[in-house]
Amino acid sequence: MSLRARDRETLEARLGYVFRDPALLQRALTHSSAIAPSRRTAESYQRFEFLGDRVLGLVVAHMLSERLPTANEGELSRTLNSLVRKETCAKVARKLGIGSFVRLGESEARTGGANKDAILGDVCEAVIGAIYADGGLDPAYTFVSRMFGDNLDVAQARRADSKTTLQEWAQAQALEPPTYVEIARSGPDHAPVFTISVSVLGYDAITASGPSKRLAEHQAAERFLLREGVWKSET
């Protein structure tokens, strides 16, 4: 059973991408349970999922490089890992209503496979892989930035809000509010770099740098929250 033309058009409209080769979209929606074992590799979404996983990684890395211009490698990696998790991919698949187009084996369909995070997350990656295979990086980039952009905004919002979170955390533990001290300023006048130390009584101070005091303070607060496990490496 292949995707009907009307269903395909509906889904392509939601994806914002029209496939040159619709067979690729069909394959991206086909779970291995729908296919006889000997043809699974060729006809299920497995290989597209493998490719899409790397397309997603690159696109998100590219977006983070632009949107977090002062984050170091560790911070970029943590944010990336939180954004490309299967749960996030499954959420994107749900937003697109992909579940009703997924092709499953009988038993998988009966046990609600079309609503399982694991399958929806895989299908989302496979669709990204299929768009890349069909049209190259540009349409894949457009799709990912449209669908994952909200989550990036959440990551950024959280980042911007780190000072507030740290203050609330201190308050909740009946500690004095955190204090921020500028401990260094370097670089030329047109491109200064500020280094800020944040301390909370009873905890080791932690420092961070940035192109403005505000950004350095936010980053120091974020590092503090990550170190103390208040924030996990996820959105």
Place this chain on the structure above:
Amino acid sequence: MSLRARDRETLEARLGYVFRDPALLQRALTHSSAIAPSRRTAESYQRFEFLGDRVLGLVVAHMLSERLPTANEGELSRTLNSLVRKETCAKVARKLGIGSFVRLGESEARTGGANKDAILGDVCEAVIGAIYADGGLDPAYTFVSRMFGDNLDVAQARRADSKTTLQEWAQAQALEPPTYVEIARSGPDHAPVFTISVSVLGYDAITASGPSKRLAEHQAAERFLLREGVWKSET
């Protein structure tokens, strides 16, 4: 100290890529030890390494998708992981003679940093990231396929040679030679799929499928070797 114009031209000729913005190449060659702590994130190769790691992953995934048309997702992932290891990246950096262009702090330079696998591997990834940031995916793809292509060929050669390896392994243990049996044939006449089972007396049989008997046999032998730990998930 920045890269002299003549050195830059030498290196660009080896990379096969001329930078629009040479400052990006400079940064890709700058180890954090050469930079004051407050400016490390902005001026060392860290952030390019983060980006280049994902560019490399995607390009190799794309190449493997084309070159191993019958491999399943697990096999693709194992081959990819073996190809993008730091040691492979360091080897590529050595082939290009990048070490002599790397900018290091005094102590790192004294202890031979320009010849350390960890640093050379990072720099190789950073250069890939810088090419991508400067010119997009196409020149990065060209560079990676030129420099990592040999290793892919090794991976393919190993794959093609799996039947021989399995035979030698059986012989070395004084076992009967492996036997291959066609257990299924499916698909239309113009695109048949063969499923082959390989057995060695005393071991569980293992099956694999492919568009020809030969490829299915090779894949079955490879799976056998991986399962028994004769082959590790690496080249």
